[in-house]
Amino acid sequence: MHKFGGSSVADAARIEAAARLAAPAHDQCSVVVVSAMRGVTDALVELVEAARSGAPWHDGAQRLRTRHADAARASGAACRDKLLAALDAQAQALGADLEALAQARGAVATRLAERIWGHGELCSAWLMHAALGGEAGGWAWLDAREVLVVQAGEIGVHIDREASLQRLAAWRARHPQRNVVATGFIARTADGHATTLGRNGSDHSAALLADLFDASTVTIWTDVDGVLSADPRLVPDAVRLDALTYAEACELAYFGAKVLHPRTIAPLQVRGIPLMIRSSLDPAAPGTRIDSRGEPARSPVKGLSIVDDMAVLELVGSGMVGVPGVAEVLFAALHGAGVSVTMISQGSSEHSICCVVRGSEAARGRAAIETAFAGAIAAGQVEGVRMQTGLCVLAAVGDGMRGNRGVAARLFEGLAQARVNIRAIAQGASERNLSVAIAQDDAERALRAAHATFWLSPQTVSVGLIGPGNVGRALLAQLDDVMPGLRARAGVDLRLRAIAGSRRIHLAGTALAPASAATLLGDDADPCDLDAFAAHVRASDLPHAMIIDCSASDAVAARYADWLAAGIHIVTPNKHAGSGEWSRYARIAEARVTGHSRFLYEATVGAGLPVIATLRNLIDTGDTLHSIDGMLSGTLAWLFNSFDGSRPFSALVREARALGYTEPDPRDDLSGLDVARKLVILAREAGRTLSLADVEVENLVPEALRDLSLDAFLGSLEALDAPMQARLDAAHAQGRGLRHVARLDAAGRATVGVSALPSDHACMHTRLTDNLVQFTTARYADNPLVVQGPGAGPQVTAAGVFGDVLAIAHALGARAGWRHA
Numbered sequence: 001m002h003k004f005g006g007s008s009v010a011d012a013a014r015i016e017a018a019a020r021l022a023a024p025a026h027d028q029c030s031v032v033v034v035s036a037m038r039g040v041t042d043a044l045v046e047l048v049e050a051a052r053s054g055a056p057w058h059d060g061a062q063r064l065r066t067r068h069a070d071a072a073r074a075s076g077a078a079c080r081d082k083l084l085a086a087l088d089a090q091a092q093a094l095g096a097d098l099e100a101l102a103q104a105r106g107a108v109a110t111r112l113a114e115r116i117w118g119h120g121e122l123c124s125a126w127l128m129h130a131a132l133g134g135e136a137g138g139w140a141w142l143d144a145r146e147v148l149v150v151q152a153g154e155i156g157v158h159i160d161r162e163a164s165l166q167r168l169a170a171w172r173a174r175h176p177q178r179n180v181v182a183t184g185f186i187a188r189t190a191d192g193h194a195t196t197l198g199r200n201g202s203d204h205s206a207a208l209l210a211d212l213f214d215a216s217t218v219t220i221w222t223d224v225d226g227v228l229s230a231d232p233r234l235v236p237d238a239v240r241l242d243a244l245t246y247a248e249a250c251e252l253a254y255f256g257a258k259v260l261h262p263r264t265i266a267p268l269q270v271r272g273i274p275l276m277i278r279s280s281l282d283p284a285a286p287g288t289r290i291d292s293r294g295e296p297a298r299s300p301v302k303g304l305s306i307v308d309d310m311a312v313l314e315l316v317g318s319g320m321v322g323v324p325g326v327a328e329v330l331f332a333a334l335h336g337a338g339v340s341v342t343m344i345s346q347g348s349s350e351h352s353i354c355c356v357v358r359g360s361e362a363a364r365g366r367a368a369i370e371t372a373f374a375g376a377i378a379a380g381q382v383e384g385v386r387m388q389t390g391l392c393v394l395a396a397v398g399d400g401m402r403g404n405r406g407v408a409a410r411l412f413e414g415l416a417q418a419r420v421n422i423r424a425i426a427q428g429a430s431e432r433n434l435s436v437a438i439a440q441d442d443a444e445r446a447l448r449a450a451h452a453t454f455w456l457s458p459q460t461v462s463v464g465l466i467g468p469g470n471v472g473r474a475l476l477a478q479l480d481d482v483m484p485g486l487r488a489r490a491g492v493d494l495r496l497r498a499i500a501g502s503r504r505i506h507l508a509g510t511a512l513a514p515a516s517a518a519t520l521l522g523d524d525a526d527p528c529d530l531d532a533f534a535a536h537v538r539a540s541d542l543p544h545a546m547i548i549d550c551s552a553s554d555a556v557a558a559r560y561a562d563w564l565a566a567g568i569h570i571v572t573p574n575k576h577a578g579s580g581e582w583s584r585y586a587r588i589a590e591a592r593v594t595g596h597s598r599f600l601y602e603a604t605v606g607a608g609l610p611v612i613a614t615l616r617n618l619i620d621t622g623d624t625l626h627s628i629d630g631m632l633s634g635t636l637a638w639l640f641n642s643f644d645g646s647r648p649f650s651a652l653v654r655e656a657r658a659l660g661y662t663e664p665d666p667r668d669d670l671s672g673l674d675v676a677r678k679l680v681i682l683a684r685e686a687g688r689t690l691s692l693a694d695v696e697v698e699n700l701v702p703e704a705l706r707d708l709s710l711d712a713f714l715g716s717l718e719a720l721d722a723p724m725q726a727r728l729d730a731a732h733a734q735g736r737g738l739r740h741v742a743r744l745d746a747a748g749r750a751t752v753g754v755s756a757l758p759s760d761h762a763c764m765h766t767r768l769t770d771n772l773v774q775f776t777t778a779r780y781a782d783n784p785l786v787v788q789g790p791g792a793g794p795q796v797t798a799a800g801v802f803g804d805v806l807a808i809a810h811a812l813g814a815r816a817g818w819r820h821a
C-alpha cells in the first residue's frame, strides 16, 4: 500500500515520479491511495461556500478543470484520451453538483457538499491511474466510496469493517486487475451517501484500505525524510527517527508531528501492519518505520513536539475538595460547548482542576464552565474559572520514558536552565508522554533546550563577547580553534552572536566567525548599547546565553547582577565585580540564584592558574584559611624579575605594557590597586567581608603622575626611574632583592607593597611573570599549599577565561548526559 499526499501529486511530473515509486515488483501487487493535488481541496471548500452563499463559483470550477486537464496533457500517459474524457466527466459532475448546491438546503446541501469535497481525489486518482498504465497496465481504478463504509461516531468517523469487506469482495469480482489506484479521503455512509474522513484524512483512508486489502506494509510518501525528533523549523538539529512503536507514533502525531494523521495508526496497529514514512523527494533514504517493535534509542525521549496557541482553564474552589462528580460536570460543560481538551491536571488537594484547551476555544469553554457551576459560584463553593491564554503545550514522547527515573527531572531542569517557566504538567500512567504548558513566547527556546537535554542535539549557547582587547582577541583565536570540535566532544554548540567594544557593538543573527569578529567594530558599526547587547545575547530562541566580559570596565561589571538575574551566564577576567562595593557583590550572588545562572571569574587572580578553584576546594572540603601570601601581579613580578639596574624602570614598564601584561592603565598595577583587588577577591572567596578600602596599599606611582591622562602618564614614566633605582640599590646593599608581595593574615589584615627579600625567600625563586600564591590553612599549617606559574599575558589569561566557558558548557552538556553517550 502506497499513499501519496497532495504535494507528491502536485503536477504531472510529481505524479509520474510517484508512479515510479509505486510500481510493484513482479511478485507483488500494489494499492496506491492518493490525495487531491496540492491546494485543490481548499479550492473545493471555497467553491462550496461560494455556491451556498450565492457567490460566483463558475470561474473557480473552471480553474480546477483546467489544472487537471493540463496535468493530463503534460503527462506521458499512453491512455491520455481516455484520461481526458474521465477528467471531463468528473468536471461536469462537479459543475452539476455545484449548480444543485446553489439551490439546495438542509441535508441535501450537506450531502452535496460532502460529494464536492471529494472531487480532487477522484481526479488525482485518474491521473495516477493513467501514469501507472491504466487498465491495460493491470491497474484498476477505485472510487473508495464504492467500498469504504463509515459511520459518524462520538469521537469521529469509524469504519463498518464487515460491510466494507463485503463491498470490496463484490468490487474485486468486477475488477480482477492485480493492482489498484484508490481515492483517499472519501468514503460512503451506511445509507449510501458520499462522505469524507475529515481534513487530511487520506492517511486514515490508506490505513483502512490497508486493512481491507490485507496489505503487508503501508508506505506514506511525503516531502520530509520521515518522522523527525522535533519540528526542524524550530530545531534545526532535529534528527530523523529510524523507528517508532505504534504508541510513540500516536503520541507524536497527536502532538503536532505533521507528517502523520493521528487516526492512521489504530487500524494498522490492530492488524500489525508496518507503516513506513518516506520522502518522495529522496526515495533512496530509509525514512521512519512504525511497527510494534520500534527501536530502543539512546535517549528515553524519542521526540518532542509543540502544540501552539493553547490556553489554560482552571476551576478553583475549596468547596470542590472531596466532592464526587465535579470533574464530570466540568468536562460535560466543555463537551456541550464543543471544546476539545488537550491536557488535564489536578493536584491531589482537589482544590483546582486545570485543563488546557485550544486558545480559540478558551473563552467559549470558560463561559460554559461558569454556566455549569453558576450555583456553586454564587454559593461561594467555587471561586470561579481562571483563564490564561498565550500558552503552548510541549510534549516529550518515548516508550523509553516508562520506568526510567529522572526523565521528568531532566526535562524540568533543562527548561529551567533555558529560563522557561512551567504553568501546568501532565503525564499519564503509561509514562510515554510528559506534557507541559508553557508561555507561547518560550516555545522555540524550550523546544531546543528540551531537545538538547535529551541529547537529541547539542546544547546551544548564545555567546556575546565584550572587550576584544589583548585578552579578548586571544580568546577569540582560541575559540576559533576549538569551537568546531566542541559540538562532537562535549555536546555544546557555542554561537558567538554579539561583540562589543567601548564605543561600538555588532549584533549578528547567525554565528560570527570568532577569528574575524573583532574587525566588525569599525566606525560603521552601531554605537555601544549594552542593553541591546544583552537582549540580543539572551535570544528568545536559544536555550542558553553567556556574556564573556574581557574589559576592565566597572560600568560593565555594574550590569552583571541584572544579566545574571535574567539567566545569562557570565565569565570574566575583569576584577571590578569581585572586588567592588560589597552591596553590589552581594546582589550578584543573589542574582545567580534567582537567574539559575553561573558567574565564573577564575582568571581574575593568577590569569590561567587555578588559584580560585584551589581556594574554593579547600573551603568547600572544610579547611579553614589562616593566611594568603605571595606575588599576585604578573606585571610587577616581571618588572622586579627584570629590574637589575641595567635598564631604567620606565623602559621595563613600557615593555610590560607592549607584552600585554599590564592593566589597560598600568597605574592600576603600579599603584598596587590591581593586587589589592585580587586579594579582596580571594578573601571574599574564603568567606571574609574584605573591601578595597580595608587593604593597606603601597602606591609606586609618584603623586604628580596619579591624576594625569593615560597618555600623559605614559609620557612621564621616567619620573619612576630615580625612586625605583634608589630602592633597588638599598635592597642590594643588604644582599636582598625587590619583590611585590601581598598578604592577608589570620587577623584579617591585608597589605600590598614592595619588599626587600633575602635570596632564599620563595618569591626570589620565581621567573618572568610568575605569580606565587601560598595558602596557609588548618590542613596546610606547617607547609603552605602553593600555586605558582605565569600570572599575566593575553594567551594564559584567555586560557583561564576559556576554562570557565568550558566549565559552564560541560555542565550543560553533562546535564544532558552527553558524557555518558
Ligand SMILES: NC(=O)C1=CN([C@@H]2O[C@H](COP(=O)(O)OP(=O)(O)OC[C@H]3O[C@@H](n4cnc5c(N)ncnc54)[C@H](OP(=O)(O)O)[C@@H]3O)[C@@H](O)[C@H]2O)C=CC1
Binding pocket: 466, 467, 468, 469, 470, 471, 472, 500, 501, 502, 503, 504, 528, 550, 551, 552, 553, 555, 556, 573, 574, 575, 603, 604, 606, 607, 634, 660, 661, 662, 663, 664, 791, 792, 793, 794, 797
Ligand atoms: N592582560 C592580562 O594579562 C590579564 C588581564 N586581566 C583582565 O582582563 C581584562 C582585559 O585586559 P586586556 O585585554 O589586557 O585589556 P585591553 O585594554 O587590551 O582590552 C580591554 C577591552 O575592553 C574594552 N572596553 C573597555 N571599556 C569598555 C566598556 N565600557 N564597554 C565595552 N568594552 C569596553 C576595550 O574596548 P575599546 O578598545 O573599544 O576601548 C577593549 O577591547 C582586564 O579586566 C584585566 O584586568 C586579567 C588577568 C590577566
Ligand SMILES: N[C@@H](CC=O)C(=O)O
Binding pocket: 604, 605, 606, 607, 632, 633, 634, 635, 636, 661, 662, 663, 669, 674, 791, 792, 793
Ligand atoms: N595586570 C595584571 C594582569 C592580571 O591580572 C597583572 O599583571 O597581574
